[in-house]
Amino acid sequence: MAKRWQNDLGAADITTEAVFMNRRAVLAGMAAGAAVGLTGTAAQAADAGAPNDWDDITSYCNYYEFGTGKDDPKKYAHTLTTTPWSIKIDGLVDRPGTYDLGQILDKMTIEQRIYRFRCVEAWSMVVPWDGFELADLLQMAGVKSDAKYVAFETVARREEMPGLRYPVLDWPYVEGLRLDEAMHPLTLMATGIYGKPMPNQNGAPIRLVVPWKYGFKSIKSIVRITLTDRQPPTAWNKANGREYGFYSNVNPTVDHPRWSQATERKLGGGLFSRRQPTLMFNGYDKEVSKLYAGMDLRKFY
Amino acid sequence: MFKTFPIRSPLQTGGVKKTINTWARALPSWVVYSVGMLPALIAFYQGATGGLGAEPIKALEHELGEFGLKLLIIGLMITPLRVYGKIQLFKFRRAFGLLAFIYVMLHFAVWALLDLGDVALIWADLTKRPYIILGMIALVMLIPLAATSNNYAQRAMRGGWGLLHRLTYPVALLSGLHFIWLRKGFQIEPLAYFAVIAALLLLRVPAVQRVLRRG
Numbered sequence: 001m002a003k004r005w006q007n008d009l010g011a012a013d014i015t016t017e018a019v020f021m022n023r024r025a026v027l028a029g030m031a032a033g034a035a036v037g038l039t040g041t042a043a044q045a046a047d048a049g050a051p052n053d054w055d056d057i058t059s060y061c062n063y064y065e066f067g068t069g070k071d072d073p074k075k076y077a078h079t080l081t082t083t084p085w086s087i088k089i090d091g092l093v094d095r096p097g098t099y100d101l102g103q104i105l106d107k108m109t110i111e112q113r114i115y116r117f118r119c120v121e122a123w124s125m126v127v128p129w130d131g132f133e134l135a136d137l138l139q140m141a142g143v144k145s146d147a148k149y150v151a152f153e154t155v156a157r158r159e160e161m162p163g164l165r166y167p168v169l170d171w172p173y174v175e176g177l178r179l180d181e182a183m184h185p186l187t188l189m190a191t192g193i194y195g196k197p198m199p200n201q202n203g204a205p206i207r208l209v210v211p212w213k214y215g216f217k218s219i220k221s222i223v224r225i226t227l228t229d230r231q232p233p234t235a236w237n238k239a240n241g242r243e244y245g246f247y248s249n250v251n252p253t254v255d256h257p258r259w260s261q262a263t264e265r266k267l268g269g270g271l272f273s274r275r276q277p278t279l280m281f282n283g284y285d286k287e288v289s290k291l292y293a294g295m296d297l298r299k300f301y
Numbered sequence: 302m303f304k305t306f307p308i309r310s311p312l313q314t315g316g317v318k319k320t321i322n323t324w325a326r327a328l329p330s331w332v333v334y335s336v337g338m339l340p341a342l343i344a345f346y347q348g349a350t351g352g353l354g355a356e357p358i359k360a361l362e363h364e365l366g367e368f369g370l371k372l373l374i375i376g377l378m379i380t381p382l383r384v385y386g387k388i389q390l391f392k393f394r395r396a397f398g399l400l401a402f403i404y405v406m407l408h409f410a411v412w413a414l415l416d417l418g419d420v421a422l423i424w425a426d427l428t429k430r431p432y433i434i435l436g437m438i439a440l441v442m443l444i445p446l447a448a449t450s451n452n453y454a455q456r457a458m459r460g461g462w463g464l465l466h467r468l469t470y471p472v473a474l475l476s477g478l479h480f481i482w483l484r485k486g487f488q489i490e491p492l493a494y495f496a497v498i499a500a501l502l503l504l505r506v507p508a509v510q511r512v513l514r515r516g
Contacts (some may be wrong), residue, residue: 056355068488071354121485123356168486239486258430258483260422267355271348274418 002132003107004185005287009049009114009126051114052125054125054194056268060120061201063220064168065154065161072163073201079160080221082205091151091226094142101205105191107140108132112195113188113209118250118282120214124264129209130192135183143179144229149231150182151175152208153224175219176232176246180291186211186284189222212268212284214248245301249292250282254301322381322389330396334335337400340368341407362411370405370480370494372397373473377501385504385513395450402447405476432482439475442468469502470505473498 015276063073085101110130138150157174158164164171181187188209191198198204203220210217216236226232236244243257252262263275283286292300326331347353353360376397382388417423426433446468449455455462477495484491504507 052355060355068484068486068490070356123359157352166487166489168488196366228467236486255429258432260425261417263422265356265358265416270351271357271361271415273358275422 002111002136004133005113007112007114009051009116012296017143025122036048045122049114050126050163050259051128052266052268054196057125057127057193058199058201060123060125060267062121063163063201063203065156065163065171065173066201067163068166068168074199076162077200077204079162080155080157080204082200082221085205085223087206087222089137089226090224091228092144092147093138093227094144096141099141104137106142108136108189110191113186113190113211115186115188115209115211116279116282117209117211117215117218118263118264118278119218120244120248120256120279121266122259122261123267124278124282125267127209128194129188129190130195131188131190131206131209134187134189134208135185137189137225138182138227141225141227147227148179148229149227149232150177150179151224151226152177152196152219152222153226154219155221155223157169167226169239173235174232175208175217175234177217178231178291179227181210181288184288184291186287212250212281214250214290215246216244217248247292247297247300249288249297249301250278251280251297251301253280254279313513318386318388325388325390325392333393334400337372337396337401341365341404357433358411358415360410362416365404365408365411366480369401369408370403370476371403371478372404373469374494374497374501376401376469377473381501381504399450402443405443409436409440432479435475435482439472439479441513442472443473446472451491470502472500 031181059074060070061073062070063077066073066076086098087101087104088098090096110132112128112130114126114128116124117127134150152175154173155161156164177187188211189206190209191202191206193199193202198207204221208218208221208222217234231246234244234246236245236248250261255261261278264278265273265275279285324392344353345362348357348361351357353364376394379390379394379397383391413423427437428434446466449458449462449465458465477491477498480491481495504513
């Protein structure tokens with residue numbers, strides 16, 4: 001079921017975006033001010049809501065399978081073969097199997113979601129993703145009642161991904177969500193940006209987008225989804241558990257051990273762009289805070 | 302030449318060495334200063350005109366820091382090159398040292414003014430973040446070195462000058478750690494820098510020098 005969530009960002013500014021030709025589901029951003037209200041004035045809020053342009057989104061990427069430099073993915077990700085593509089869905093599901101991406105997409109309704117995207121490195125952007133809700137895919141596979149978590153895995157092909165030669169992380173990249181996080185209407189399986197197919201460097205052909213969590217939770221180029229009753233291991237948590245927790249919700253009051261998370265700088269503002277305050281749950285407080293009611297977010301960072 | 306180094310070709314090693322030494326004798330230091338400032342000018346220009354990508358502030362900050370680290374390493378190579386390689390670049394040592402200082406200060410300025418741009422944020426980082434503190438200690442240690450880099454101070458301080466300027470060793474070490482510490486995950490590049498710094502510092506250990514001279 002699509003259209004469970006309405007875009008609250010970018011409507012006022014999106015018309016100035018030259019690259020953005022294929023507008024589909026842009027709805028009036030009546031809640032734009034409310035969602036970013038913590039930043040203060042309407043001018044600031046509008047600024048926070050303008051989607052970044054295509055070049056910024058597709059040239060500044062963290063996709064370590066193609067190198068650790070921000071420009072490496074754009075340079076090297078063209079080698080990744082994305083057709084044919086299939087996703088293995090297994091574990092605690094009624095209909096496990098290897099699903100062809102084309103067959104999945106035939107059953108899904110693609111809609112546009114304009115989301116803030118906040119990297120754990122304290123930069124951010126606003127991205128007009130195209131995709132469908134993960135909940136719809138999970139319902140297609142049939143989630144068994146004892147499933148509590150969803151585990152994801154990125155493709156790992158040494159011959160196509162030069163970064164796999166270096167042990168920066170324990171490959172393949174893996175991520176995970178609690179089932180209620182995975183079923184949340186904000187949680188998106190994205191297949192495109194600005195109405196164009198997902199560029200390889202951004203996680204083609206299909207990636208996760210969890211807008212209230214740090215960017216590394218939004219795992220790219222997914223080949224496997226496993227429903228499980230145990231909290232699955234996650235790549236950055238395995239590499240450094242003190243710095244990267246399983247939850248990794250955007251939280252300006254819990255600092256990364258090496259840097260502050262209180263502020264962020266939105267990409268694309270040039271050499272003199274200022275930092276802006278980071279919002280609780282990246283501005284999706286209203287939508288997701290109930291998922292964490294009663295939890296100590298310092299402990300479950 | 303042939304008799305002293307029977308294994309290597311005199312044309313290759315001796316020739317190159319001779320060429321470098323001849324060029325170094327002829328080259329005035331101001332050329333090193335001018336060429337050394339070019340990467341900073343280019344980086345600032347690129348940053349201001351969109352050539353450094355979507356996040357020009359971080360790119361500029363990292364570029365300046367990394368170049369400063371390179372200059373520190375070059376500075377540490379001058380003496381070993383003379384002792385073990387008979388390559389005479391001693392007259393440029395001050396230029397490399399001062400350039401390193403300038404780049405580290407620019408790196409700091411970009412971090413403080415453009416990246417953070419807020420006294421409270423700067424103070425929080427300087428008191429809380431270990432890798433920032435390491436970098437800051439290295440920067441502070443460079444200040445007396447830059448201040449005493451002129452002929453007058455060098456003469457006036459006599460033996461004390463050499464002792465003071467051994468601060469370059471901890472400066473290089475701390476800068477290398479600063480670089481390793483700020484990266485995410487296990488990354489080769491800062492470790493490679495650190496290995497070079499460690500090797501150059503080992504060459505300062507008397508026991509290592511004795512072994513190398515004997516060999």
